[in-house]
Amino acid sequence: MLTIKNLHAEVEGKKILKGINLEINKGEMHAIMGPNGSGKSSLASVLAGRDNYTVTEGEVWFNGKNLLDMAPEDRAREGVFLAFQYPVEIPGVSNLNFLKTALNEIRAYKGLPALEAREFLKLTKEKQQLVDFHSNLMNRSLNEGFSGGEKKRNEIFQLAMLDPQLAILDETDSGLDIDALRIVSSGVNKLRDAEKSFVVITHYQRLLEYIIPDFVHVLYNGRIIKTGTKELALELEERGYDWLKEELHLKESV
Amino acid sequence: MINSNEIIDDIANKEYEFGFSTDIEMDIAPPGLNEDIIRFISAKKNEPEWLLEWRLKGFAAFKKMEFPKWQHFEMPALDLQALSYYAAPRKKKQLASLDEVDPELLATFEKLGIPLNEQKALTGVAVDAVFDSVSVATTFKGKLKEMGVIFCSFGEAVQEHPDLVKKYLGSVVPHTDNIFAALNAAVFSDGSFVYIPKGVRCPMELSTYFRINAQNTGQFERTLIIADDNSYVSYLEGCTAPMRDENQLHAAVVELIAMEQAEIKYSTVQNWYPGDKDGKGGIYNFVTKRGICKGAASKISWTQVETGSAITWKYPSVILQGDHSEGEFYSVAVVRNKQIADTGTKIHHIGKNTKSRIISKGISAGRGDNSYRGLVAVGPRADNARNFTQCDSLLIGNQCGSHTFPYIESRNKSAMIEHEATTSKIGEDQIFYLNQRGIDSEKAVALIVNGYVKEVLNQLPMEFAVEAQKLLSITLEGSVG
Numbered sequence: 255m256l257t258i259k260n261l262h263a264e265v266e267g268k269k270i271l272k273g274i275n276l277e278i279n280k281g282e283m284h285a286i287m288g289p290n291g292s293g294k295s296s297l298a299s300v301l302a303g304r305d306n307y308t309v310t311e312g313e314v315w316f317n318g319k320n321l322l323d324m325a326p327e328d329r330a331r332e333g334v335f336l337a338f339q340y341p342v343e344i345p346g347v348s349n350l351n352f353l354k355t356a357l358n359e360i361r362a363y364k365g366l367p368a369l370e371a372r373e374f375l376k377l378t379k380e381k382q383q384l385v386d387f388h389s390n391l392m393n394r395s396l397n398e399g400f401s402g403g404e405k406k407r408n409e410i411f412q413l414a415m416l417d418p419q420l421a422i423l424d425e426t427d428s429g430l431d432i433d434a435l436r437i438v439s440s441g442v443n444k445l446r447d448a449e450k451s452f453v454v455i456t457h458y459q460r461l462l463e464y465i466i467p468d469f470v471h472v473l474y475n476g477r478i479i480k481t482g483t484k485e486l487a488l489e490l491e492e493r494g495y496d497w498l499k500e501e502l503h504l505k506e507s508v
Numbered sequence: 509m510i511n512s513n514e515i516i517d518d519i520a521n522k523e524y525e526f527g528f529s530t531d532i533e534m535d536i537a538p539p540g541l542n543e544d545i546i547r548f549i550s551a552k553k554n555e556p557e558w559l560l561e562w563r564l565k566g567f568a569a570f571k572k573m574e575f576p577k578w579q580h581f582e583m584p585a586l587d588l589q590a591l592s593y594y595a596a597p598r599k600k601k602q603l604a605s606l607d608e609v610d611p612e613l614l615a616t617f618e619k620l621g622i623p624l625n626e627q628k629a630l631t632g633v634a635v636d637a638v639f640d641s642v643s644v645a646t647t648f649k650g651k652l653k654e655m656g657v658i659f660c661s662f663g664e665a666v667q668e669h670p671d672l673v674k675k676y677l678g679s680v681v682p683h684t685d686n687i688f689a690a691l692n693a694a695v696f697s698d699g700s701f702v703y704i705p706k707g708v709r710c711p712m713e714l715s716t717y718f719r720i721n722a723q724n725t726g727q728f729e730r731t732l733i734i735a736d737d738n739s740y741v742s743y744l745e746g747c748t749a750p751m752r753d754e755n756q757l758h759a760a761v762v763e764l765i766a767m768e769q770a771e772i773k774y775s776t777v778q779n780w781y782p783g784d785k786d787g788k789g790g791i792y793n794f795v796t797k798r799g800i801c802k803g804a805a806s807k808i809s810w811t812q813v814e815t816g817s818a819i820t821w822k823y824p825s826v827i828l829q830g831d832h833s834e835g836e837f838y839s840v841a842v843v844r845n846k847q848i849a850d851t852g853t854k855i856h857h858i859g860k861n862t863k864s865r866i867i868s869k870g871i872s873a874g875r876g877d878n879s880y881r882g883l884v885a886v887g888p889r890a891d892n893a894r895n896f897t898q899c900d901s902l903l904i905g906n907q908c909g910s911h912t913f914p915y916i917e918s919r920n921k922s923a924m925i926e927h928e929a930t931t932s933k934i935g936e937d938q939i940f941y942l943n944q945r946g947i948d949s950e951k952a953v954a955l956i957v958n959g960y961v962k963e964v965l966n967q968l969p970m971e972f973a974v975e976a977q978k979l980l981s982i983t984l985e986g987s988v989g
């Protein structure tokens with residue numbers, strides 16, 4: 255589904271990604287971990303098409319299409335969803351109106367007619383229950399005055415509504431208390447199916463207790479330096495990242 | 509990869525999309541401003557002697573006045589002698605119904621998305637179409653007549669209801685008020701007249717579409733609306749103009765009078781030619797709009813959506829004379845390219861327990877310059893006067909300007925006056941967020957802007973709100989509808 259080959263990217267002349275290789279198949283759950291500043295969030299931004307990042311080398315293929323050639327909105331319409339680490343507030347634009355616009359733009363791209371108001375509301379209700387999203391947040395302005403936890407839950411609710419093929423969760427667990435973490439995780443688990451893939455970016459193993467990954471990758475200094483299964487996350491929790499860095503330096507000095 | 513700054517630039521510098529003009533034979537007076545031309549206009553309109561005298565008094569006042577200097581823009585050079593002060597579409601014959609209206613004129617309205625026929629049939633909006641200076645079509649008259657509502661062209665009102673016109677003309681905006689009001693008094697061409705009798709709730713929105721069409725013809729409309737005791741009326745004014753190179757002056761006067769417990773809602777959507785992206789051409793919209801809440805517990809509400817004109821310069825105001833009377837001003841003013849807006853309101857609290865509310869939303873894009881200027885004055889007798897003002901500015905791009913000039917004069921200790929102001933910028937982060945949900949940058953800007961102005965658009969009648977939203981889309985987003 256997603257193939258990243260030798261991806262290099264920089265921001266304001268500073269090299270951030272230095273040769274990422276990653277293959278993600280349908281239905282897989284990938285976790286990306288790594289110390290601060292290793293490039294985890296940058297990878298998410300580059301995939302989503304944020305324009306202050308410049309790709310200097312490499313390729314990204316999504317369902318056989320060149321993702322890097324597409325405008326951000328087209329990537330979204332093709333089925334790439336980014337749950338933001340810091341969702342923005344947009345005053346005056348209601349959550350519902352925003353979602354309806356987004357959903358219908360994506361449908362139009364796929365040649366589908368706009369959803370009728372009744373169908374839209376039905377879908378809203380269904381997804382709202384699925385991910386346990388408060389209905390009183392629906393008519394409020396998009397993220398305006400939402401608590402940190404509410405914003406993150408809104409991201410998961412949008413994910414449920416827009417039903418993408420690939421969901422990238424950028425530190426969705428940061429700033430969540432344990433109850434919110436449980437609700438968000440259970441929402442994500444309910445959305446998992448054989449067609450949908452996930453990339454979960456996180457600092458902590460804690461999230462991976464709730465969302466069990468198929469693969470765990472360690473990103474360090476703009477590269478994936480180790481790939482394993484969920485046991486790797488546990489090992490990182492116990493031992494930190496230093497042993498991996500040492501291993502890497504040993505390898506590089508040989 | 510698309511750069512959202514480029515898109516913002518593109519949107520901010522978009523050329524006017526309604527640029528076209530209609531070729532209808534005009535009956536135009538020679539250029540120049542003097543007593544003869546005023547007598548010519550008056551004679552052409554078969555006016556009574558008192559009205560001619562009033563025009564001449566206006567002209568005398570005009571000659572003694574100079575252009576103001578306090579505005580926040582450079583006054584353009586205006587050669588008032590180069591303008592023609594009378595233009596009328598040549599009538600082929602007396603018109604009894606819309607079917608007889610010049611088909612090309614109707615086509616113009618179609619292009620603007622204002623099909624008269626359809627409106628008549630579908631929306632229940634009575635439309636008094638002012639095409640240049642003379643009204644050519646008036647609808648729904650019969651139904652209004654049954655209820656005693658008078659809704660006609662100003663010229664017709666002078667002939668049919670001279671006593672009402674004589675009583676109220678200039679009673680809110682006197683012929684000496686300001687230089688443009690004086691000019692209007694001298695040469696006003698036509699406009700609309702509304703009288704709502706006691707206890708009548710006008711059953712439909714009254715609407716006039718103005719359209720400046722003749723080259724070099726200053727437009728001097730005059731509107732007079734009187735709502736008698738316990739009556740209600742909602743009046744809509746919407747405009748759009750063809751692309752021109754010459755600057756066109758529009759100096760209209762609107763007077764509203766609300767008697768005891770009467771309510772007048774006056775809504776404007778203005779989309780005149782703003783000039784090209786270098787500011788060439790474009791309309792000067794120098795309008796004097798004022799209402800008086802004469803009776804106790806009366807209410808006047810102004811709502812305006814201003815997207816056009818090279819310069820928009822006006823302060824729709826309310827004099828709160830009656831005790832417990834209420835005044836409101838809701839405004840959206842958009843400037844882009846090199847457009848200028850210096851607009852706001854004046855509220856005079858005179859009666860006791862009077863209330864006012866001002867919500868102003870400025871949007872600046874391109875190299876546009878937007879000023880809010882507002883006066884809240886509380887007189888010594890106005891016990892317990894209450895005002896709330898909210899004044900917001902939204903910036904798009906980094907070459908535009910936004911200014912706020914609030915004036916507060918309180919001469920009563922019991923007055924409560926609140927002023928809130930915010931300035932925000934459409935951020936790249938907001939646009940990217942919406943992009944990431946499948947919404948392109950143009951739609952994203954439109955969505956953000958519509959959210960920002962919602963509080964004002966909610967004040968407009970339904971059909972008008974939709975139209976206003978379309979106008980904002982055209983102005984800032986680039987796609988019609």
